[in-house]
Amino acid sequence: WSPPSAPSVGGEPASARARPGRRPLAVRLCNWVGEVVLAVPTLRRLEAAGYELWLVGKRWAPALLEGTGWNVVVREPALWPAARQLAALRVRLAAPERPYAFLLTKSFSSALEARLGGWRPVGHARDGRSPLLSRAFPLVRGSHASHAYWDLASRFLGADEPFPQTVSLAPSAAQAARAAELLAAHGLATGRYVALCPFSGADDRDGAKVWPGFGALGRTLAAAGVATLVCPGPGEEARAAAVLPAAVSLPGLDLGVYGALLARSRAVVANDTGPGHLAAAVGARLIAVYGRQSVAAWRPLGERVTLLHAPDWPGADEVAARVLAQD
DSSP: OOOOOOOOOOSSOTTOOOOTTOEEEEEEOOSSHHHHHHTHHHHHHHHHTTEEEEEEEOTTHHHHTGGGTOEEEEOOSSHHHHHHHHHHHHHHHTOSSOOEEEEOSOOHHHHHHHHHTTOEEEEESOTTOGGGOSEEEOOOTTSOHHHHHHHHHHHHHTOOOOOOSSOOOOOOHHHHHHHHHHHHHTTOOTTSEEEEEOOOOTTOTTOTTSOTTHHHHHHHHHHTTOEEEEOOOTTOHHHHHHHOTTSEEOOSOOHHHHHHHHHTSSEEEEOSSHHHHHHHHTTOOEEEEEOSSOOTTTOOOOTTEEEEEOTTOOOHHHHHHHHHSOO
């Protein structure tokens, strides 16, 4: 699933100032929706430690995190403009000393732009970037992605705390209201429809993460009189119409509204994709369908997640039975 573009916020907010008693911390967000969702517990921990977060990420990040109240800056799309953007943010924050930049990314370029912007980057010792990092920490291999972010924060803060096990993220009140309007306009009632997420990210160029049973599942649910909803991103509208012709299609939504729709559903079915992690985080009943890819690092985390994982994919009948079962 490729999220729609959000309006640019034009770099850092014009009113940017560090609040008294709070230490500013720039946080470079990851480039994929699911990774940002899985980093939310770590971000909350950094905030609880006394940092005022200034999150820097993709154009969809402000809508995704709107309900948190955090400062979210849309990163400039090239290294030198991004470095100048970070430098301008540092000046506006009027920090008494060169502040830290916490890198959830693992790339050399993200460390370089933070350093060029006058911040002290902290992150995993990866991609040959350790000389650029103010503090470099080893990446814990074999762990879930969310635990890797949490471990990085533990090392940065110098304190171990147990991971909360689940990820929680709520849309803003305005996004929840917009979701309710859309449901009413299309005759869908809360708890009476199933949201289907038959896409994967742009990194999945051969579609290896896309469960092939969505079409059969859609037909089974239609025959059972269950309404279905699909929310395609840019360029995914044609596939949504072809695979799920009976579904209500709501393209072009921001991620907060999308999350609110997932939260109001009877169930969500998703393969390895960002909206699956979003569904788990907003508390939806998620049936996560995984094939040959490993689930060790990327399984969705949530109290209402059912993971179906088989090398040759779970069958459509099995998934339909899970969807139609009582929660």
